Amino acid sequence: MELKYYIIRRLLILIPTALGLLLMTFILLRAIPVSDLIANYVNQRASPAQRAIEKQQAIALLGIGQPLPEQFYIYIVDILHGNLGNMYSNFYSGPVIVGIEDYLPFTLELTIFTVIVSVLIAIPLGTFIGSRPNTVADSTGRVFSLIFFAMPIFWLALVLQLVFGKNIGPLGAYGLPISGQGYPSTQQVGFIVNGVSQPTHMLFIDSVLHGDFPLALVALEHLILPVLTLSMSILAGLLRFIRAGMVDTANQEYIKTARAKGVPEKMVLKKHIRKNALLPSVTVIGLLVAGLLGGVVVVEDIFKLEGLGRLSLAAVVGTVGNNIQFYGVAGTILFFGLILMLTNLIVDVVYAFLDPRIRY
Amino acid sequence: MIIEETKSEKTQEIKPYVEVKDLVTQFFTARGIVKALDRVSFSVYPGEIYGLVGESGCGKSVTSTSVMDLIPDPPGRVVSGEIFIDNFNILSDIKTLARIKIKSETDVRIKRNKRALKRHNNVLSHIRGDKISMIFQEPFLALNPTMSIGEQIMEVIMLHNISSISESMIRRENISSGDVNEFITKYYSLNDDTLKRKTVNNFTASYAIHEFEESIISLLTTSDDRQYIETEILNMIRENKSGINIENIKTIKGYYDLQREIFQMTLKLLQAERTGETSAVNRYTTEIRKLKRIESGNFFNLKMKLRFAYKHYMAEYRKEARRRTMELLTLVNIAGPEVVIDSYPHELSGGMQQRAMIAMALASNPNMLIADEPTTALDVTTQAQILEIIKDLNKLIGMAVLFITHDLAVIAETCNRVGVMYAGNIVEEASTVETFNDPKHPYTVGLMSSVPRADKKREKELKLETIPGTVPNLITPPSGCRFHPRCKFAMDICSLKKPKLVEISKNHKVACFLYSDESEVE
Numbered sequence: 001m002e003l004k005y006y007i008i009r010r011l012l013i014l015i016p017t018a019l020g021l022l023l024m025t026f027i028l029l030r031a032i033p034v035s036d037l038i039a040n041y042v043n044q045r046a047s048p049a050q051r052a053i054e055k056q057q058a059i060a061l062l063g064i065g066q067p068l069p070e071q072f073y074i075y076i077v078d079i080l081h082g083n084l085g086n087m088y089s090n091f092y093s094g095p096v097i098v099g100i101e102d103y104l105p106f107t108l109e110l111t112i113f114t115v116i117v118s119v120l121i122a123i124p125l126g127t128f129i130g131s132r133p134n135t136v137a138d139s140t141g142r143v144f145s146l147i148f149f150a151m152p153i154f155w156l157a158l159v160l161q162l163v164f165g166k167n168i169g170p171l172g173a174y175g176l177p178i179s180g181q182g183y184p185s186t187q188q189v190g191f192i193v194n195g196v197s198q199p200t201h202m203l204f205i206d207s208v209l210h211g212d213f214p215l216a217l218v219a220l221e222h223l224i225l226p227v228l229t230l231s232m233s234i235l236a237g238l239l240r241f242i243r244a245g246m247v248d249t250a251n252q253e254y255i256k257t258a259r260a261k262g263v264p265e266k267m268v269l270k271k272h273i274r275k276n277a278l279l280p281s282v283t284v285i286g287l288l289v290a291g292l293l294g295g296v297v298v299v300e301d302i303f304k305l306e307g308l309g310r311l312s313l314a315a316v317v318g319t320v321g322n323n324i325q326f327y328g329v330a331g332t333i334l335f336f337g338l339i340l341m342l343t344n345l346i347v348d349v350v351y352a353f354l355d356p357r358i359r360y
Numbered sequence: 361m362i363i364e365e366t367k368s369e370k371t372q373e374i375k376p377y378v379e380v381k382d383l384v385t386q387f388f389t390a391r392g393i394v395k396a397l398d399r400v401s402f403s404v405y406p407g408e409i410y411g412l413v414g415e416s417g418c419g420k421s422v423t424s425t426s427v428m429d430l431i432p433d434p435p436g437r438v439v440s441g442e443i444f445i446d447n448f449n450i451l452s453d454i455k456t457l458a459r460i461k462i463k464s465e466t467d468v469r470i471k472r473n474k475r476a477l478k479r480h481n482n483v484l485s486h487i488r489g490d491k492i493s494m495i496f497q498e499p500f501l502a503l504n505p506t507m508s509i510g511e512q513i514m515e516v517i518m519l520h521n522i523s524s525i526s527e528s529m530i531r532r533e534n535i536s537s538g539d540v541n542e543f544i545t546k547y548y549s550l551n552d553d554t555l556k557r558k559t560v561n562n563f564t565a566s567y568a569i570h571e572f573e574e575s576i577i578s579l580l581t582t583s584d585d586r587q588y589i590e591t592e593i594l595n596m597i598r599e600n601k602s603g604i605n606i607e608n609i610k611t612i613k614g615y616y617d618l619q620r621e622i623f624q625m626t627l628k629l630l631q632a633e634r635t636g637e638t639s640a641v642n643r644y645t646t647e648i649r650k651l652k653r654i655e656s657g658n659f660f661n662l663k664m665k666l667r668f669a670y671k672h673y674m675a676e677y678r679k680e681a682r683r684r685t686m687e688l689l690t691l692v693n694i695a696g697p698e699v700v701i702d703s704y705p706h707e708l709s710g711g712m713q714q715r716a717m718i719a720m721a722l723a724s725n726p727n728m729l730i731a732d733e734p735t736t737a738l739d740v741t742t743q744a745q746i747l748e749i750i751k752d753l754n755k756l757i758g759m760a761v762l763f764i765t766h767d768l769a770v771i772a773e774t775c776n777r778v779g780v781m782y783a784g785n786i787v788e789e790a791s792t793v794e795t796f797n798d799p800k801h802p803y804t805v806g807l808m809s810s811v812p813r814a815d816k817k818r819e820k821e822l823k824l825e826t827i828p829g830t831v832p833n834l835i836t837p838p839s840g841c842r843f844h845p846r847c848k849f850a851m852d853i854c855s856l857k858k859p860k861l862v863e864i865s866k867n868h869k870v871a872c873f874l875y876s877d878e879s880e881v882e
Contacts (some may be wrong), residue, residue: 134434153427253501256430259517261720265481275506355506356704 007351010345021337024192025330026075032326034064040326041086043093043352054086061085079334085327091314099311104335107203107296110230111339113223114292117229122238126281127274129239130246141239149236153295157229157302162226176225177218178303186214198299226299233295241284279355286347293336296309303339308332375447376403377728377760378427383441385419385426388434392465392835396422396436398842399783399880401861406727409754409761411775411792413768415809418783419829421497421763424732427762428488429480437470446491446727448627452634453480465835483630486623490520493721497733499713503705509687510701513720517681518674520724524618526613527681528568533606534599535567540590547580568680572596609676615659622651666817688719692749711742718749728760729753735770747774768811772796777867780804783832783842786861790868800870802847803827841873849874 041058042051063074084096092099130142166175191198197206204219258272297309315328352358381401387394396419404410413422426438443450456476461469496502543563550556564573625648632640665673689697692715735743778795780788788801799805806827829846844854857879861871
């Protein structure tokens with residue numbers, strides 16, 4: 001009952017947060033000279049007549065000549081109508097919103113798999129090493145988690161490619177595909193339209209939905225190395241937190257109570273220590289996902305995967321003669337922000353579910 | 361001669377429920393070994409309240425946690441000694457648990473035997489909470505913040521009382537008119553109202569039909585027709601019967617009974633291992649193996665079900681456990697138990713939390729309660745209520761209580777016998793009256809004179825006396841009698857030898873060279 005009200009309240013808080021996010025991207029855009037913004041919107045390779053039309057569109061989109069609050073209002077209305085401007089690059093050219101629609105799902109897929117894999121490994125492993133502090137297992141776990149936490153993602157990605165990559169590593173032809181070999185655009189299957197799978201745009205989930213399990217396997221093969229790369233740092237951070245939580249909780253007075261009640265040692269660990277020890281780690285997952293989104297850009301580029309990270313990178317690099325694509329950058333930032341907001345929403349709800357003290 | 365005979369007879373009659381002998385507990389810290397307890401011996405008899413009193417840091421709480429073998433390890437360990445709970449020495453396998461190699465004060469290597477520890481903990485988990493339970497100093501810290509009060513109390517019942525719940529449920533299924541008739545006859549044969557109510561309560565409890573208690577009482581008071589009452593009660597029970605799978609309950613009961621049997625065998629095995637009877641050890645080991653084979657053969661399905669669908673499979677038991685929990689909360693005077701049962705510890709006041717703690721400790725009907733400064737964190741009125749509850753329970757159920765406090769007034773009010781502790785030793789043990797009126801040990805004398813009293817003796821000297829100095833650092837305790845640096849009457853021998861706790865008059869033991877020359881053998 002109380003939990004329901006808490007979730008409703010938490011959802012309402014999303015509105016001001018989203019407005020803040022919009023304000024940030026708006027200010028970022030408006031910090032750029034107007035002439036540059038207009039030039040950015042226009043496809044420089046189009047005919048002069050087309051360019052004139054696009055210039056008029058840009059002026060309308062930006063609300064140039066209006067006071068700033070008015071411009072912000074126009075900006076929000078545009079975004080609600082899906083009008084985020086255009087971008088031009090070697091990777092993708094066209095309306096930003098279409099690009100995001102095509103590439104966001106893959107990033108979501110990557111993030112979800114990463115979080116699931118790291119949580120599934122971190123919880124049992126953290127329970128294991130946290131329940132026997134200062135033993136060999138514990139020290140080994142801590143050293144490894146520190147190493148992986150400190151390891152740069154791009155380096156780890158390259159090493160994994162060299163070791164496990166198809167045709168380049170010691171595994172030879174049995175290695176895992178790298179550089180996007182055989183990913184959607186090259187697949188010729190009915191439910192892939194214009195290089196994007198339907199309906200969710202996530203190849204793995206779509207192929208499972210269509211019952212095409214060989215393709216699902218291909219999609220999974222492509223996910224293994226990127227997910228491994230990304231989950232290492234999350235896993236390492238999470239492991240340290242879970243371990244610390246376990247050690248801290250094990251010394252609490254109520255654990256002594258549980259033992260005094262005659263709860264068997266196994267149940268003390270599972271029911272009393274672990275549940276309380278995971279509480280701080282839940283919050284940490286939210287923070288780690290923020291770091292993960294930075295890693296996504298690097299990993300997608302190294303593994304040549306078509307996701308939001310590649311799109312944002314393309315927007316930053318732009319094309320020759322038309323450098324940075326402001327609309328693309330602002331649009332991808334907006335959606336990275338939205339992913340983060342949603343993650344934190346989930347984290348908060350899970351936290352409230354686990355800890356009754358939060359539901360005031 | 362005659363006196364001695366009666367005395368020996370008496371000791372044969374009443375065996376102590378908990379007997380602690382030469383208990384040594386140490387903490388191995390980086391700064392050195394803290395000799396927290398040094399050969400502490402005492403016993404608590406069924407039905408009495410035994411108080412342990414002393415300054416802070418003198419080892420009272422360590423004693424209580426050692427009795428349950430709950431000393432956090434690392435850094436602490438019970439190093440040697442014997443603790444008999446209900447005639448079973450829970451430390452019988454202490455030698456096999458860990459090997460302690462003391463190189464120097466700060467360099468101690470402890471090698472734990474994991475298998476022995478596992479068995480030790482397994483045995484103790486059957487004893488803790490079941491035969492002996494504990495309430496702690498700060499209820500707010502001692503309750504799990506993420507579990508509701510009801511869940512926490514139910515946990516104890518689900519751990520220790522499955523068999524008795526099964527029995528009452530089976531009895532309810534097979535209830536006959538004879539059983540009801542017997543109850544009604546008993547009810548009418550009594551004249552006292554409270555006794556009558558108690559009979560009804562017993563009846564509903566033993567048949568697990570608590571929800572009918574009110575209607576049965578109203579039935580008994582409104583009608584005189586026994587035949588009518590009997591059929592009504594039977595109808596009530598039979599209508600409610602549907603939906604329970606009695607076969608399930610019988611299997612679960614069988615499983616838990618088998619578990620209990622294995623536990624009893626393990627106890628016997630431990631006892632035999634200690635005395636070194638090889639043939640008995642072998643016999644019990646094969647016996648346990650046989651029982652375990654039965655367990656994995658007959659109850660494999662049940663074990664899987666309990667593992668993966670515990671809540672669903674035990675729903676009937678949880679309902680019954682919840683009802684018992686409600687009863688317990690009422691017993692400890694919690695207002696609005698139906699609200700409290702689903703609330704979380706942070707939603708309750710300190711007094712309520714301590715009451716919930718007591719309810720939890722009582723959930724499995726233990727014969728002994730260890731109360732480790734249960735009233736220290738509470739205000740005076742709540743303190744009085746909590747003490748009243750503990751005293752009532754002691755009188756009603758006949759539960760023995762080991763009461764630990766530094767508050768002499770609380771001791772005077774509640775305890776039958778008192779042990780005075782100083783720096784890890786019991787220095788004096790006597791009945792409460794004697795301790796207060798005729799303290800012998802200089803430390804006890806000092807404690808008593810540092811309490812403000814309203815009697816005539818103190819009128820002249822309004823200033824309170826204190827004992828000079830503080831409790832010594834137990835890494836380097838004073839040699840001989842640990843109290844000698846602070847003692848007014850210290851003699852030469854005090855720093856050389858440690859006095860033994862000897863009986864100087866009937867039921868009055870003192871460890872001091874002023875009263876006896878006996879010293880402990882090192």
